[in-house]
Amino acid sequence: MESRAVKKSTPVTTMSQQEQSAVVVSLPDGSNREFDNPVSVENVAYDIGPGLGEDCVAGIVDSDLVAPEYRIESDANLRIVTPDSDEYVRVLRHSAAHVLAQAVLRQFPNAKLAIGPPTDEGFYYDFDGVELDSDDLAEIEDEMRKIVAEDYDIVREEVPPEEARERLADQPYKLELLSEIEEAGESVTFYRQGEFEDLCAGPHVASTGKIGALSLLEIAGAYWRGDEDEAMLTRVYGTAFDRESELEAFLERKEEAEKRDHRKIGSAMELFSVPDHSPGCVHFHPNGMAIRRELEEFVREKNRELGYEEVKTPELNRAELWKKSGHYEHFKEEGEMFAWEQNGHEYGLKPMNCANHAYLYDHDRRSYRDLPLRFSEFGMCYRNEQSGELSGMLRVRGFTQDDGHAFVRPDQIRDEIARTLAVIREMYAVFGLDVLLKLETKPDDAIGDDALWERAHDALRNALSDEELEYEVAEGEGAFYGPKIAINAEDAIGREWTIGTVQLDFVQPERIGISYVGEDNEEHRPVMIHRALLGSLERFMGVCIEHFAGDFPLWLAPEQVRVLPITDDDAGYAAEIAEEFGDFRVEVDNRDWTLGKKIRAGHDENVPYMVIVGSDEAESGTISVRDRNERQQGDIERSTFRAHLEAEYEEKRRKADFLD
Template identity: 40%
Template sequence: MPQTEIKPILAKAGIKFEDSLKNAGVKGAIAVLVDGREFDLSDVPEKDALVEAILLESARGTKILRHSAAHLLAQAVTEIFPDARPNAGPPTDDGFYYDIDMKAINQEEMESVEKRMREIVSRNLKIQKEVLSKPDLLKKFSHNPYKIDKINENVPDGGASSVYVQGGFVDFCKGPHVPSTGYIKAVKLLSVASTHYKADETRPMLVRIYGTAFPDDKALKEYLRNREEAVKRDHRKIAQEMDLLVFNSERAPGFPLYTPNGLVLKEELTGFMRKLNRKHGWQEVATPHIYRDTIWKQSGHYAKYKSDMFLFTLEDGDSYGVKPMNCPGHITIFEREPKSYRELPVKYCEAGTVYRYEKSGEVGGLTRPRMFTIDDGHAFLRLDQIVQEVRDIMYMIKETFSSILGEAQLTYDLSVIDRDNPGNYLVTYKCASCGTQIETRRVSVSDELTCPNCSSTDLKPDFSTWDQATDQLRDALDSEGLKYTENPGEAAFYGPKIDVHVKDALGRMWQLSTVQVDFFMPTNFGLYYINSESKHDRIIMIHRAVFGSYERFMAILIEHFAGKFPTWLAPLQTYIVPVSEKFNDYAQKIHAKLIDEGIRAQIDLGSETMNKKIKTIRKMRPSYILVVGEKEQNDGTVSVRNRSDRQSVMPADEFLRKLKDEIKSYRLDQSI
């Protein structure tokens, strides 16, 4: 293991960090850390400071390396294409990119850029920091409007900032960087994409080149292997091989059609969730796919998501919308009769299929379809019941993923309101002159609100409901001992939420579960309960989903297991191959027995050779392949080949017993 931590040393004022490190006998540093801030080795401290060496192999060091690799990329590009205007090139979690204003480049050109990068590495150019005044900066980058923008945004008048020079290339940058291009030993360009300047779709497109860099070749190779593995596991490819779904881009672009195999998988997951819901007191309901548009106006979806909905008007003039959400349906069921405080919480759930018109460039596979099924749940409860309910949901979530994925690693996000932009959310406003309260969502920040009572325009947002909801979520997380990060501005328009991310077998994090507290939709629909004093009281709603979308979760499972599902999920659990036609009867007897016991079993009575049958069925990823011939027929046994191609022979009854047990217990590995 490379050493990644070194004891801090004292750096004297006026002496370059690199010299202080050298004097202290510290080797291999590429930058230093002082009070949490990173500096170049060539920087000179103004006063004595305790410094920590940053080694290339550390997380910080690798990030610096990648940042330098981004500069290297820009240098190579500008050497080959002198007209290219680099914009920005940051490191990312697993690599780096650089956005450059240039003509789109193809594969060969990208390879020549990469070749040039290696060549610049072998030149081992010194990467030197210079500090320039603002006018000098503007002059130096006068040919590059993007850098001019950046300088004007980041450097105050009369101020100065650093640039980094390597050979003939110079970039406006805070740094730090590795001391020379020779440090960038393991670098690889990965892909070309395009992006809008400042992520603003009205601005010009830039070419974004992605790449990655690692401290050594071995780490790079391993990363590339993982990437290849991810491509091999692509759910679209495996779903095709296992015959799970059909996408017909002409007839229904973005809409998955389930084949028999695919439906087995979805129904197994639905069954799992049904059982869990029952255990936790969620009652199953079913609601229509189409409603009058008035319900969407009332829920607030229409105002915000109209253009993303499938809407239509009939000849008689009635307008309808296909549901993009299940909540209004559940509300409609809930409000059928008044509820007493004693009856709460009321919890409805549904595997509810919703339809959203995702824009053409956004649809893709199962991760972003236009039709998907949510394991949706809506709890209607009292203010004092939130914490307990959220805790129970967090428990359900943990139960689900540890059961389906094994030792699942979960992380939690708490998304809260951005107080500076209340216009994005449904917020209570209080009139400063007459005290009237209204709950509304401004369409744009410039929208002036007027008091419906006194027509005053002096309305102040009141965040107390948001604060209450958010505090309850914090409470629930804290009392379950869960660590979480808070994200201001990421809340839903009707309330704060907890999102749960799950790590898959390739180390990727996926956002799956979500728990959202909603004070506003119950208000929009006038929901109430009768409290112990016979008065109306406000209903609180919790929206929750554990899998999120079945389709997306299936995609994740396919890639997580590489299609080799645990037996309970596998569309094909047993595949039976007779050694030759002579043993068809015995094979059919076994098959009939398995079918009778509810096993998803198939038998192959074709005239192909046994070898070929085994070969061709592999893409279906059966849990078990049974080969039966003379020996098995005589002994009443089966020859079993499992997912890892391990073979064994056992009595047919024993196989069936173990198989049933494995399925019933949702077992992840194989018992045979």
């Protein structure tokens, strides 16, 4: 069963004719359809055309993926999902999760079912009362294929809560979910396929035979509700596709991604660790710190270009600061803020830097001539992520945001956003990351007046349009204080990462009460533009490790040059070379190894350049250079090699070699 924390249909019997009212449904082509009464997604599809009605698998109402039977009771945006839609695979995977549960129950009849939603890469289902290993996975996968081959119709049933409780009498987790559905006043629906049924809101494909290809991937532990105080469940991950060829391509990408896992590479290259005594907080080792320093200086260079002044604000603040800004109610009440009471005051570790920067703005009286005023900070922030969601550097509790806030007049918004986006796009090109822009709009937990949100939405749309930038719209995914442009990046193997962001905020200046004196000598509210160029340094570094597979360009490589003396007698000349090139990150390999073994180690450890020196090089005062592509050339002047290193470092080439 997928999470029920979205809008669901209401039983037709609960609404009288008097309560029904006209509904306007807005379609992707910009047209509207008006209905005298609440209408189902499927009926809207048939109203558009019988072919679309036949093909309707699901609908996206505003931002929610819902079943064809979902009834639209108020004005809404609607997209019809068909087998040709991008969202179809999520429907198919949701059905595959049910097939997994059915297969597990066939082999383990006493298993207790929890939830089984689709994910970006597949699906999972959580079980209690079963202990599984890899041999069990193979048998369950075989059973799943049988269920697909049996091609059971997947039938939706709406039932009274009393009947639902009887059906779920031996399923405690489902009963807990049922109680929440009842409390919310939502309709209770089951989906049945053969002998299996599940409490579920849908949507699903028409039959199990529609699942073209599937594979089970791994077993993990997961707390019920993600709560460490709840029961530990067995989570089985899998994936499913329409075609076998798509599954094969996915498994190949997954194998490549596993080779690039930043946690494995980070450990092998001694870049970072996340020990048990600091859960979700990264320890940077000297090698990792070398990369981080380069990233920080790169950001500083771009901040200077954009006119930002660097500041530093405390990680510890009283809660009153965030109550004014709105962060308290968003983070504290959701359990995401580390907070405590002491000496009659409530304190917390900052989840964001915005309120501190607003304080700095408000420290002096500001004139319209002072704007834009821009503050940047490598600000350490903390969020209480669930332990099961932590993942190396990519999902942490303590992170360093390359944060920045520009305080601007309304007439300065477009230029400020355009300049920021241009710099971000340039930066990502340096890493070889393709940029994808998403306009994320007002979320359900938004604070502030609708009029302020509309101003912010319009300003971001206009800025993107004026710059003729392509973007997607992600409804309801903005920050709680304002819409944003999410800068997603596609890496070397086609994975998409959310990294940087540009956010427009009319709300916090109003709540905090900051102002500037305009040309008319009246007080006016500035607009805050929140922006992160690389985002969290921890997350971006994790992405870089996987993007480059540890084979970093020269400017990022923890060790840029390794000097290899051929014999012990050559150690003195090797030390001379290392000292001469000491403004780069240079090491001398003095281990009692053969030259061949040293060379293999250098390649395995992703050293961009190896300088090989022996008696001939010492006599001539030259060097032999071997690059990462295993090409080698001798009798090279040291000044020639230095000039190349300096140019390659300064130009931040993604991957260059002296012997190209």
